Amino acid sequence: MSLQPRLDDLLELRHQAHTLGLASHHRVNSSFSGLYASVFRGQGLNFEEVREYREGDDIRNMDWKVTARTGKAHLKVFREERERSVILCVDKGPHMNFGTRKTFKSVQAAHAAALLGWAANSLHDRVGGLLFGGDGRDNIYFRPTKDRRALWQLLKAMTTDEVQHDASKPELLGDIMRQAARGIGTGGLVFVIADFNREHQGLMQGLAQLRQRHAVVLVPVDDPADHDLPDMGDVMFRAPDGELLTVNTADADGRDAYRQAWQQRRNNLVQLANGSGCALIPVDTGADVHATLMRGLERRLRMRSFL
Numbered sequence: 001m002s003l004q005p006r007l008d009d010l011l012e013l014r015h016q017a018h019t020l021g022l023a024s025h026h027r028v029n030s031s032f033s034g035l036y037a038s039v040f041r042g043q044g045l046n047f048e049e050v051r052e053y054r055e056g057d058d059i060r061n062m063d064w065k066v067t068a069r070t071g072k073a074h075l076k077v078f079r080e081e082r083e084r085s086v087i088l089c090v091d092k093g094p095h096m097n098f099g100t101r102k103t104f105k106s107v108q109a110a111h112a113a114a115l116l117g118w119a120a121n122s123l124h125d126r127v128g129g130l131l132f133g134g135d136g137r138d139n140i141y142f143r144p145t146k147d148r149r150a151l152w153q154l155l156k157a158m159t160t161d162e163v164q165h166d167a168s169k170p171e172l173l174g175d176i177m178r179q180a181a182r183g184i185g186t187g188g189l190v191f192v193i194a195d196f197n198r199e200h201q202g203l204m205q206g207l208a209q210l211r212q213r214h215a216v217v218l219v220p221v222d223d224p225a226d227h228d229l230p231d232m233g234d235v236m237f238r239a240p241d242g243e244l245l246t247v248n249t250a251d252a253d254g255r256d257a258y259r260q261a262w263q264q265r266r267n268n269l270v271q272l273a274n275g276s277g278c279a280l281i282p283v284d285t286g287a288d289v290h291a292t293l294m295r296g297l298e299r300r301l302r303m304r305s306f307l
Contacts, residue, residue, distance in 0.1 A: 003097050005110040010155045013111060016290050017118035032290065035297045036119040039279075040189055040215065049077045085144040085184035086120040086127050088113045089176060090158060091194035091221070093133035100225045101286030109193045109221045110158040111289045116191055117151045125189075129154035130180040139176065144184060174206020181214055188214040193283075196220040196269050197262065207276040217279040220269065224286055227262040229255045 017032050050063050053073035066074040090113050096106040113129070120127045128144030131154070140157055142150040173194070181190055190210060196218065210216055232249045239245065248254065273280040281296030283289055 003104055003106055004159050004161070005107045007156055007159045010110060010114040010158065013114040013290075014118040017115050017122060032115065032294060032297075033119045033122045035294060035301065036116070037123055039297050039300050040217075041123060050074050051077055083146070084125050085188040086117070086125045087144065087180045087184065087188060087190045088117055088127070088129040088154060089180045089190065089192045089194070090129060090131050090154075091133065092131045092158070092161075093195070095195050095198065096133075096221070098225075099223055099285045100230070101223065101284075103285050105195060105221045105223060105285055108283055108285050108289055109219075110155075112193050112219055112221070112283050112293060113158065113191070114155055115290060115293055117154065120189075121148060121151055126184075127151045127154075128184075130176065131157055132176045139179065141179065172202045173200040174202025174204075174209075177206045177210050177216075181210055184214075186213045189217070190214050191217045191219060193219040193221060197222065197226045197265060204272060204276075207272065207278060211276050211278065215279075216276070217281060218269070218273055220266075220280070220282045222282055222284050224284070227259055227266075229258045231255070 017036075050066050051074065053062065053067075053075045057075050061076045063074045063076045090109055092106070096104070096109060098105050099107075117127050117129070124146065126144035126146050127148075128142045128150045130142070131140040133139075142154045142157075144150055173192070177190060177192060181188060197220070207216060229249055234246055235249050236244055236246050270280060272278075279296075279300050281293060281300070283292050
């Protein structure tokens, strides 16, 4: 397995995103862009303002928070959506160079970003991105463009090791997201494709601020070994600071505690996403990324139908 994705593979995913073909698998894959549009473009509308409810208004657009605060029924008003800016924030830190099944997290993250980028491009959205992996000084930003220039540059950059990482400095994901959304106005769509199996400083505050102006989708990239520690006997691990630690992976209680710790972190992330109004679509290194994103979009679409 290669730590870096191949550019040809990322370009080929364009067909899985939106190209109709004669082969049966192309006909199935072509539904991705349509599903993406249904979830993230909705009725083709952008939020404009909140006003008091008038007789005959669609109650599905009620703003219940403002209604509760003022004591009077208020409604969200939308205008026709022409285009939007889509930002793909992709984690390029060294922790992404990990995988125990089909591929590495770094490769799976690139494939997810490529599929989402091609889907957005097919809808004539402006697509850009941000590659991050350190304290923010070496992040690579691609300003969204309507043509494929920024998307092409992003895909190409994901096949290299240009992002530097200083493990001694904290990764402020909140700051990274604010940097990604800078200069794209309002009504943007920000995807954060990253390893969320770790503590991220400023994530809650960053999401709260970002959601005031943009839609946000969190795409955790997981590996089975993140939540199920394999039985390999005594294994020596090296921490980022160089400290060596020997772990008895055969200990059943230890493996159970490891699994519970992961589940607690994931529960916290789910609660944070739900509380912030963000979509959450996990992607596993051992699964087909296209099928996983399809299921995530379908689940999101079903949830919206009940709102």
